[in-house]
Amino acid sequence: MAGSLKVVVSVALLALGCGSNPTSNGRGGSITLTQQSDASGFNYVINAFWGNYTACTTVTLGQCSSAVCDLSSAGNATTQGFDAGPLLVTGSNGSTASLSFDPTGPNSADGYQLAVGSTQFFAAGDTVTVSGAGGADLPAFSSEAVVAPSDVLVSAPSCVAGACPSLDSSQDVSVVWSGSSGGALSFSLFNDMNGPLESVACSFDLSSGAGTVPHELLAAFPLGSNVVETAATFSSLSFTVGGLPTAFDVVATQATGTATVAN
Numbered sequence: 001m002a003g004s005l006k007v008v009v010s011v012a013l014l015a016l017g018c019g020s021n022p023t024s025n026g027r028g029g030s031i032t033l034t035q036q037s038d039a040s041g042f043n044y045v046i047n048a049f050w051g052n053y054t055a056c057t058t059v060t061l062g063q064c065s066s067a068v069c070d071l072s073s074a075g076n077a078t079t080q081g082f083d084a085g086p087l088l089v090t091g092s093n094g095s096t097a098s099l100s101f102d103p104t105g106p107n108s109a110d111g112y113q114l115a116v117g118s119t120q121f122f123a124a125g126d127t128v129t130v131s132g133a134g135g136a137d138l139p140a141f142s143s144e145a146v147v148a149p150s151d152v153l154v155s156a157p158s159c160v161a162g163a164c165p166s167l168d169s170s171q172d173v174s175v176v177w178s179g180s181s182g183g184a185l186s187f188s189l190f191n192d193m194n195g196p197l198e199s200v201a202c203s204f205d206l207s208s209g210a211g212t213v214p215h216e217l218l219a220a221f222p223l224g225s226n227v228v229e230t231a232a233t234f235s236s237l238s239f240t241v242g243g244l245p246t247a248f249d250v251v252a253t254q255a256t257g258t259a260t261v262a263n
Contacts, residue, residue: 027050027051027052027244028050028244028245028246028247029048029049029050029051029082029084029138029241029244029245029246029247030047030048030049030246030247030248030249031046031047031048031087031089031130031246031247031248031249032046032047032048032247032248032249032251033045033046033089033121033122033128033249033250033251034046034232034251034252034253035120035121035122035251035252035253036252036253036256037120041118041119041120042118042119042120042121043116043117043118043119044097044116044117044119044120044121045114045115045116046089046097046099046114046115046116047112047114048084048087048099048112049081049111049112050081050082050084050111050137050138050241050244050246051081051082051111055069055070056068056069056070056197057069059216059217059220061214061216061217062212062214063202063203063204063211064200064201064202064213064214064217065200065201065202065217066198066199066200066217066218066219066220067197067198067199067200067201067220068196068197068198068199068220069196069197069199070196081101081103081111081112082111082135082137082138082244083101083111083135083136083137083138084101084132084134084135084137084138084139084141084241084242085101085132085133085134085135085136085138085140086098086099086100086101086132086133086135087099087100087112087130087131087132087133088130088131088132088133089115089128089129089130090128090129090130091121091122091126091127091128091148092122092126092127092128093120093122093123093126095119095120095121095122097115097117097121098115099112099113099114099115100112100113101113101135122148122250123148124148124149124150124151124252125147125148125150126147126148127145127146127147127148128145128146128147128148128250129143129144129145130143130144130248131143131144132241137242138241138242138244139241139242141239141241144237144239144248145237146235146236146237146248146249146250147235148235148250148252149180149183149184149233149234149235149250149251149252150179150180150182150183150206150233150252151179151180151233151252151254152177152178152179152180152185152206152233152254153177153178153179153254154175154176154177154231154254154255155176155177155178156174156175156176157173157174157175157229157259159229159255159256159257159259160257162256162257162258163257163258163259164229164257164258164259165259166259166260166261166262167189167218167221167227167259167260167261167262168215168262168263169215169218169219169221169223169261169262169263170215170263171215172212172213172214172215173212173213173215173218174210174211174212174213175187175202175204175210175211175212175213175231176209176210177206177209177210177231177254178209180206180233182206182207183206183233183234183235184203184204184205184206184233184234184235184236185203185204185205185206185211185231185232185233185234185254186201186202186203186204186230186231186232186233186234186251187201187202187204187211187213187229187230187231188200188201188202188228188229188230188231188232189201189213189218189221189227189228189229189259190227190228191221191225191226191227191228198220198221198222198225198227199220200213200217200218200220200221206233218261221261222261223261223262223263224260224261224262225260225261226258226259226260226261227258227259227260227261228256228257228258229255229256229257229258229259230253230255230256231253231254231255231256232251232252232253232254233251233252233254234249234250234251234252235249235250236248236249236250
C-alpha cells in the first residue's frame with residue numbers, strides 16, 4: 001500500500017463503496033470497520049448506524065452505480081439513528097473497540113460515536129466480529145463474523161502523494177490491481193463538499209485484476225469539481241437486527257487521493 005496516501009473518513013463513502021446498503025421500507029443498518037496504513041503506521045475507524053436512509057437518485061451500469069443524495073434537512077428525514085445499545089467489535093489478534101450510542105456526543109456519526117485508533121486492528125485472514133447488547137430501539141444480537149480482506153497493489157489510477165489524474169467525463173476510468181485472487185475490490189468516487197452528495201461506487205471481483213468505471217456515470221459530478229477516489233478491498237456480511245437488514249463491512253483501504261472532473 002502506498003505510504004503517501006491520506007486517510008479519508010466518510011460515512012457516506014463507506015456505505016456506498018462497499019458491499020450492500022440494505023434498506024427495508026427505507027430503513028436499515030450498517031457497521032463498517034475501515035483500516036489504512038501509511039509510512040507512520042496503521043489507523044482505523046469504525047462507524048455504525050441504524051435508521052432511515054436518505055433518498056438518492058441512482059443510475060446503475062454493469063458493476064457500478066452513481067448516486068446523487070440530498071443531505072439537507074429537507075431531503076433527509078432522519079437526524080438521529082436507532083439505538084441498538086453498546087457495540088463490541090473484536091479481531092482475532094486481540095484487538096477490541098466499543099461503540100456507544102450518544103447522538104449528542106462530539107464524535108457522533110448518526111447516533112453512534114466513532115471508534116478510532118492508531119494501531120493495526122486486523123491482518124488479512126483474521127476473523128473480525130461484532131455484537132450488540134441491545135438498546136432502546138433495537139434488540140441485542142450475538143456475534144457476527146467476517147474474514148478480513150487481503151491487500152492488493154493498485155496500479156491504476158496512479159495517484160502520487162494523494163494527487164490522482166484528472167477524470168475525463170468522456171472516457172471510461174480503468175482500475176487495475178494485483179496481489180490477491182479472492183474477495184472483492186471497491187472503487188469509489190465522491191464529492192460532498194457543497195450541496196448534494198454525488199458519488200460513483202463499483203464492486204469488482206479481485207480475481208479479475210481490472211475493472212472499468214463507465215464514463216456515463218461521471219455525469220453525476222459537475223465539471224471542474226474535485227472528487228475523492230478510494231480503492232479498497234472488503235469483506236461483507238448481511239444479517240438482521242430487530243427485523244432491519246444490516247451490513248457488517250471490514251474494509252482495507254489500498255489507495256486514495258483527489259482528482260478533478262474535466263471535459
